[in-house]
Amino acid sequence: xxxxxxxxxxxxxxxxxxxxxxxxxxxxxxxxxxxxxxxxxxxxxxxxxxxxxxxxxxxxxxxxxxxxxxxxxxxxxxxxxxxxxxxxxxxxxxxxxxxxxxxxxxxxxxxxxxxxxxxxxxxxxxxxxxxxxxxxxxxxxxxxxxxxxxxxxxxxxxxxxxxxxxxxxxxxxxxxxxxxxxxxxxxxxxxxxxxxxxxxxxxxxxxxxxxxxxxxxxxxxxxxxxxxxxxxxxxxxxxxxxxxxxxxxxxxxxxxxxxxxxxxxxxxxxxxxxxxxxxxx
Amino acid sequence: xxxxxxxxxxxxxxxxxxxxxxxxxxxxxxxxxxxxxxxxxxxxxxxxxxxxxxxxxxxxxxxxxxxxxxxxxxxxxxxxxxxxxxxxxxxxxxxxxxxxxxxxxxxxxxxxxxxxxxxxxxxx
Numbered sequence: 001x002x003x004x005x006x007x008x009x010x011x012x013x014x015x016x017x018x019x020x021x022x023x024x025x026x027x028x029x030x031x032x033x034x035x036x037x038x039x040x041x042x043x044x045x046x047x048x049x050x051x052x053x054x055x056x057x058x059x060x061x062x063x064x065x066x067x068x069x070x071x072x073x074x075x076x077x078x079x080x081x082x083x084x085x086x087x088x089x090x091x092x093x094x095x096x097x098x099x100x101x102x103x104x105x106x107x108x109x110x111x112x113x114x115x116x117x118x119x120x121x122x123x124x125x126x127x128x129x130x131x132x133x134x135x136x137x138x139x140x141x142x143x144x145x146x147x148x149x150x151x152x153x154x155x156x157x158x159x160x161x162x163x164x165x166x167x168x169x170x171x172x173x174x175x176x177x178x179x180x181x182x183x184x185x186x187x188x189x190x191x192x193x194x195x196x197x198x199x200x201x202x203x204x205x206x207x208x209x210x211x212x213x214x215x216x217x218x219x220x221x222x223x224x225x226x227x228x229x230x231x232x233x234x235x236x237x238x239x240x241x242x243x244x245x246x247x248x249x250x251x252x253x254x255x256x257x258x259x260x261x262x263x264x265x266x267x268x269x270x271x272x273x274x275x276x277x278x279x280x281x
Numbered sequence: 282x283x284x285x286x287x288x289x290x291x292x293x294x295x296x297x298x299x300x301x302x303x304x305x306x307x308x309x310x311x312x313x314x315x316x317x318x319x320x321x322x323x324x325x326x327x328x329x330x331x332x333x334x335x336x337x338x339x340x341x342x343x344x345x346x347x348x349x350x351x352x353x354x355x356x357x358x359x360x361x362x363x364x365x366x367x368x369x370x371x372x373x374x375x376x377x378x379x380x381x382x383x384x385x386x387x388x389x390x391x392x393x394x395x396x397x398x399x400x401x402x403x404x405x
Contacts, residue, residue, distance in 0.1 A: 181295050215294075215338060217367040217387045226388075252296045260367060260388045261297045266304075 027068035029089040036082030050081045102141035102162040109155045123154040186240040189258050192216050198234030217260035225264050226257050232278040247277035286331035287311040291321040293340055304391045318342025332361040345373050361401030365389050380404030
């Protein structure tokens, strides 16, 4: 059997014309909403007032004369008045299910903060049209870090909450694991300089745990020539990369010395260049 | 003695691995590398090397723990081990045996490492 004919038979059952008012199923959300309003002690008049909808339109919804709303804010308002989670409405579940994960987080946050789409779009300093496209899920969630930072700030979130923020770094890291490791080791050297008092005014970013610090030999075991380099680095606020660049030596060899892995005897040329670069010779 | 004895180098610092592996190869050794204790454990189970050069602080399984396993296993009990560590050798004091298990404190001189390797390999 041809593939197309099988798909058609599944998607549109025989004898059921799409869009026909006589066959339109009654949304289960009507009963969910009615029950929740009853339980919350909210009558129809109060519901109309709280939602800002017309009495006639609300009646038509409850009598299934019109399609149950599918607009996010309307559904959230219904849920708020009925003191229920909007996810109980199948229409809301449908809206959420097609959203990118990060857009879903934005929706949830807007609901938690009680902020409307319009208020949110006004707060974020990007094109309102684009913002609405994002919120509707018409476009993928942005990958531009600046845009994500703006969205996150308006939601009082850290931008890292959105996977797209770190995705470029993570993609790059997966392709270059060794390069990431080198950056990490350089950072550890900077942290060690701060922890051992070589760097002045080191901020919280330079704190290091005792267990992490134990990957470095005790400072007493460092050769005087390396201690002199560490002192001067700290005084000048240099990190491994900038020092290696200034001295014209490989970063890897600078790390071997500064991490107390290999003695200067094996890296005599590099040690000499570092000393000259720091005017220690 | 095998003309190119195989050394299992167990070290998690990528710079140290690359530096020591190159130096050992220049001295005529064949080098296998393991970046953590578990990988080293599996490498030894697969083929016992001529000697192990090993850091103590390692991911997954520490070097001292692995060395104790090596000593307990009759197949590897005599396997020479040279520790290279940023810590004090006191941590592995009970494991040290002249001619079989040595310890070099970092920062190391490769000359000292090569001497230590020669000693344990000759004794084995």
